[in-house]
Structures are given as structure tokens and as C-alpha cells.
Amino acid sequence: MSAQKDAWISIDADGFLEHPGDWTEEVAAVLAARAGIEALTKEQFDILKFLRTYYEKHRFFPIIRSICKNVRQPQSCIADQFDDPVMAWKIAGLPNPGEEVNGFRSWDPLGY
Numbered sequence: 001m002s003a004q005k006d007a008w009i010s011i012d013a014d015g016f017l018e019h020p021g022d023w024t025e026e027v028a029a030v031l032a033a034r035a036g037i038e039a040l041t042k043e044q045f046d047i048l049k050f051l052r053t054y055y056e057k058h059r060f061f062p063i064i065r066s067i068c069k070n071v072r073q074p075q076s077c078i079a080d081q082f083d084d085p086v087m088a089w090k091i092a093g094l095p096n097p098g099e100e101v102n103g104f105r106s107w108d109p110l111g112y
Helices: 003-007 025-034 042-058 064-070 077-081 085-091 099-104
Strands: none
Touching: 025 042, 025 085, 042 064, 042 077, 042 085, 064 077, 064 085, 077 085
16 A cells, blocks of 8 residues: 555544545555554455445444354454454444444443
């Protein structure tokens, strides 16, 4: 990815793509590089595309377990492929999900 192509990507203060319609696989590669991921795999792209499709239909962050199930990957696919679900959301080029989603990052529904 050239620095010139990297320069036109418009992100907000938290690193989220300001215009989700600008997202392409090439843009995802730039966003991933900014997050420390050298190259995106097919499995990662499957997750990113699912997130985008889900958001387009529901306008919200999906239940984490449903992501892995829908892309036919192990239950821990988000943690395995991305360090956390918000990183995947960011690389998928979706809008900043806000503070309510950040609360889910540390929420443990089973109390463990």
C-alpha cells in the first residue's frame, strides 16, 4: 500500500473510517496495518464482510458468538483473528460504535 493511498483515508479521532462507503479490501488492509496486522487472511476478511453485512441490515454490533458461527469459524475466532471485536469493527470500516459497545469489551455475562 503506498503512502499516497493511505493519505486519502479519512478516519475519526478514534481511528474509525469516517465514510463507511469508502471501504474496500484495500482500505481494510491500510486500517489493519495501522492496527498492527501485516496482512489480512481470508478468515479475517470473512469476519469483516460479515460485520459489514450485519451492520447494513441491523445498524448495530452483532452478538460476538454469532459472528464466528455465521462465518463457520471456531467460537474464539474474533480473539484469534483480531485482538478484540472493536478492532475488527474498525478494520471493517464501520462507524464508531460508541461507548455502549466499549462496555461489552469487559462484560462477562457468565460472571467468571
